[in-house]
Amino acid sequence: MAAAGTCGTGTRSTGSMVAAASTNNVTSFQRRGPRASGADSGCSRLVSIAGTRPSVRNGQLLVSTGLPALDQLLGGGLAVGTVLLIEEDKYNIYSPLLFKYFLAEGIVSGHALLVASAKEDPADILQKLPAPLIDDSYKKECDEDVCSHKMEPDIKMKIAWRYQLLPKMEAGPVSSSRFGHYYDISKRIPQELIETSKWHGFFLPEKISSAFNVESCSLTPGYMKLLQFIQNIIYKEGFDGSNPQKKQKNILRIGIQNLGSPLWGDDICCTENCDTSHSLTKFLYILRGLLRTSLSACIITMPTHLIQNKAVIARVTNLSDTVVGLESFIGSEKETNPLYKDYHGLIHIRQIPRLNNLIYDISDVKDLAFKLKKKLFTIEPKDKG
Incomplete structure (x- = not known):
C-alpha cells in the first residue's frame, strides 16, 4: 500500500549547511526556499494521483468514499488497498446510495472503475449514478433546505446548546478542496x-x-469467475506495479454489489449450516491479498442481516478493513418514535482499520443518524431529545 515518504538529501557537512543558510538569510529552523534547496531539486517526490491525498495520521494514501461526512468519520477517507464493507439495510434502500456515491466519485476523479453485480447490469448502474454538485450549487441547496424548515427560537437555542460540545461535522464543501465531492x-x-x-x-x-x-x-463459480476477472484487470492495466501503467498512475475503484446473496450462488443466507460456508470468507481473503499489492480500493455491499450463521458474520468482519452498518427505520418501532422523526435511519461505524498503527482512530460522535433529503444524503449526530 502506498505511503507518504521523504527523500534523502545528499551528504553534506554541518558547516556547509549553516553557510548555505546564512548566505540566503535563512535560519536552520526555517524552511529553505528554492534558492537554498537547489542541490535538492532533483530529489524524487511522492507521485501525486488525482482524487487522492495522504493521511495526516499515518501517511496512507486515501480516496474519498463520495460522501465527505463519511470520509471524516473514517479518518479522512478510504485507504488505498483496503476493503470497505457496507452492511445493507433491511430493505436495501439506502446502501445502494453509498455504493453509487463511491462509483460517482471515481468518475469525477478520473479513476478507473470495476463494477460487479449479480442483479443489475453494470452499464445500467452507471447510468443511475448521481450528478456532481459544484460548491455554489451545494450552498444554494443548503440555504433552500434551511428556509424550508423554519424552527422556533427556543428549539434553535436547544439544538445549538446540545451541539456545542460535539465535534464539528463537515456541513459543506471547501472551495479549495479537490478531495471529495457532493452529489x-x-x-x-x-x-x-x-x-x-x-x-x-x-x-x-x-x-x-x-x-x-x-x-x-x-469457491462458488461466481466467486471464482469474479476473482479471475479482478486479477486480470489489475495485472493487465498495471495497477499492481509489475506491469507499469503507460500513462500517469491511477486508482482502480472496485464495487461489488449484494455479495453473499443467493444471486451469487451462495446459500449462507438460506441456511445456518451450508455447504459453502467458507466460500465467502475465502473469496474475501484472496481479494484482500490482491488489493494489498495494487493501487485499488474496494466497496462491498452485503446483506449481513440475512446471514444465518453468526460465526460467518464475525469472519467476514475480520476479513474486511472498514465496516459500516446501515439501520433503516422502515418497518421498525423507531419509525413512529418521535425521537427519530427527523431521520431515516442510523449509521454504525463498526470497524476502522489499524494502518501503520497499533490502535485505530474512532470518532467521538457515537450516535450517528442519516436522512435522505430531496437531493442529498446527509449524516448527522443524532439528537437525543
Whole structure:
C-alpha cells in the first residue's frame, strides 16, 4: 500500500549547511526556499494521483468514499488497498446510495472503475449514478433546505446548546478542496462523463455457465469467475506495479454489489449450516491479498442481516478493513418514535482499520443518524431529545 515518504538529501557537512543558510538569510529552523534547496531539486517526490491525498495520521494514501461526512468519520477517507464493507439495510434502500456515491466519485476523479453485480447490469448502474454538485450549487441547496424548515427560537437555542460540545461535522464543501465531492441524487450524472471514463463491468449471468466446476478450490463459480476477472484487470492495466501503467498512475475503484446473496450462488443466507460456508470468507481473503499489492480500493455491499450463521458474520468482519452498518427505520418501532422523526435511519461505524498503527482512530460522535433529503444524503449526530 502506498505511503507518504521523504527523500534523502545528499551528504553534506554541518558547516556547509549553516553557510548555505546564512548566505540566503535563512535560519536552520526555517524552511529553505528554492534558492537554498537547489542541490535538492532533483530529489524524487511522492507521485501525486488525482482524487487522492495522504493521511495526516499515518501517511496512507486515501480516496474519498463520495460522501465527505463519511470520509471524516473514517479518518479522512478510504485507504488505498483496503476493503470497505457496507452492511445493507433491511430493505436495501439506502446502501445502494453509498455504493453509487463511491462509483460517482471515481468518475469525477478520473479513476478507473470495476463494477460487479449479480442483479443489475453494470452499464445500467452507471447510468443511475448521481450528478456532481459544484460548491455554489451545494450552498444554494443548503440555504433552500434551511428556509424550508423554519424552527422556533427556543428549539434553535436547544439544538445549538446540545451541539456545542460535539465535534464539528463537515456541513459543506471547501472551495479549495479537490478531495471529495457532493452529489445531487435527484439528477443523473452527465453522459459525457460516463463516456470519457474507463470502466470494466462484471455481470454474473453473462460470465457464468452451468458447465463451470470449481469444487477443487471450494469457491462458488461466481466467486471464482469474479476473482479471475479482478486479477486480470489489475495485472493487465498495471495497477499492481509489475506491469507499469503507460500513462500517469491511477486508482482502480472496485464495487461489488449484494455479495453473499443467493444471486451469487451462495446459500449462507438460506441456511445456518451450508455447504459453502467458507466460500465467502475465502473469496474475501484472496481479494484482500490482491488489493494489498495494487493501487485499488474496494466497496462491498452485503446483506449481513440475512446471514444465518453468526460465526460467518464475525469472519467476514475480520476479513474486511472498514465496516459500516446501515439501520433503516422502515418497518421498525423507531419509525413512529418521535425521537427519530427527523431521520431515516442510523449509521454504525463498526470497524476502522489499524494502518501503520497499533490502535485505530474512532470518532467521538457515537450516535450517528442519516436522512435522505430531496437531493442529498446527509449524516448527522443524532439528537437525543
